[in-house]
Amino acid sequence: MSPGLKLSITRRYRFAASHRLYSPAFSEEENKQLYGKCGNPYGHGHNYVVEVTVSGPVDPATGMVANLGELDPFVEQEIIEPFDRKYLNEQVSEFRENVPTTENVCREIYRRLKDFPTARLERVRIEETGNNSFEFSDDSGEAQAAP
Amino acid sequence: MIRVTRRLEFSAAHFYHNPKFSADENRRIFGKCNNPHGHGHNYILEVTVAGEPDPRTGMVLDLKELKEILQREVAERMDHRHLNYEVPELAGKIPTCENIAAVIWQLLEPKITKGRLDRVRVYESPDLFADCTKETNGAHRGAQP
Numbered sequence: 184m185s186p187g188l189k190l191s192i193t194r195r196y197r198f199a200a201s202h203r204l205y206s207p208a209f210s211e212e213e214n215k216q217l218y219g220k221c222g223n224p225y226g227h228g229h230n231y232v233v234e235v236t237v238s239g240p241v242d243p244a245t246g247m248v249a250n251l252g253e254l255d256p257f258v259e260q261e262i263i264e265p266f267d268r269k270y271l272n273e274q275v276s277e278f279r280e281n282v283p284t285t286e287n288v289c290r291e292i293y294r295r296l297k298d299f300p301t302a303r304l305e306r307v308r309i310e311e312t313g314n315n316s317f318e319f320s321d322d323s324g325e326a327q328a329a330p
Numbered sequence: 331m332i333r334v335t336r337r338l339e340f341s342a343a344h345f346y347h348n349p350k351f352s353a354d355e356n357r358r359i360f361g362k363c364n365n366p367h368g369h370g371h372n373y374i375l376e377v378t379v380a381g382e383p384d385p386r387t388g389m390v391l392d393l394k395e396l397k398e399i400l401q402r403e404v405a406e407r408m409d410h411r412h413l414n415y416e417v418p419e420l421a422g423k424i425p426t427c428e429n430i431a432a433v434i435w436q437l438l439e440p441k442i443t444k445g446r447l448d449r450v451r452v453y454e455s456p457d458l459f460a461d462c463t464k465e466t467n468g469a470h471r472g473a474q475p
Contacts, residue, residue: 186465187464188432188435188462188463188464188465189464189465189466190458190460190461190462191461192427192458192461193458193459193460193461194457194458196457216372228388236461241426241432243350243423244350245348245423245424245426246423246425246426246428247361247426247428248428248460251458254358320459
């Protein structure tokens with residue numbers, strides 16, 4: 184097969200979690216204006232869909248960029264287990280400091296997955312609802328959650 | 331630049347098995363996809379062609395033509411076929427969605443004469459798809475030799 188082609192696979196995963204958008208850097212009034220109903224103090228939840236894209240050479244012995252037998256348990260351990268059925272603000276340590284907007288969740292998931300051993304993490308895309316989605320790829324060499 | 335995407339659904343059977351591996355290794359590496367009786371998917375192919383619209387027609391390419399190309403090159407080869415046995419282009423390769431996407435790229439690229447082939451995406455299920463694109467500088471090499 185000709186060189187010069189780039190192959191990736193994308194796998195979709197799901198988790199359900201609650202969050203609240205609120206930043207102590209702003210006044211109550213500013214929080215209300217900025218985050219609206221997403222700032223409801225009791226939190227609210229979403230069925231998040233996470234698309235994980237990895238790329239690399241196709242192993243001729245398996246025909247695969249990455250074996251789902253390795254990718255699935257890795258994502259399960261790094262993301263689904265710590266995020267599913269959790270309150271992100273309190274139960275995922277990164278979001279005790281940072282607002283768990285889906286932008287920040289996207290970067291955090293990228294950071295947690297970037298050391299997947301057998302293929303290159305290309306992109307993390309999250310559908311927070313069916314009507315909005317967020318994408319992070321490490322074009323800049325940056326892969327840290329927001330300070 | 332405009333990207334135009336056309337979808338095609340086809341159904342096919344496959345299984346994963348490498349004769350160079352022992353029966354145990356095949357089971358370990360390929361899991362239930364190693365079932366020698368095969369299993370099937372409703373594959374969805376998305377073909378994206380990129381280019382500037384022709385000012386006279388307003389089109390990058392005629393989608394009717396693309397539809398016919400996909401019918402001839404992909405549907406007639408793969409639809410309601412067993413990918414391990416009936417598609418010569420996949421002979422000797424494990425019919426993963428990565429390899430299917432790369433084979434489809436090679437079948438289509440010479441046939442696309444208006445615009446250029448930008449991406450071949452093959453969904454094996456709604457939760458798994460492979461993308462084949464042209465390698466850009468610094469990107470990883472993809473297709474198997």
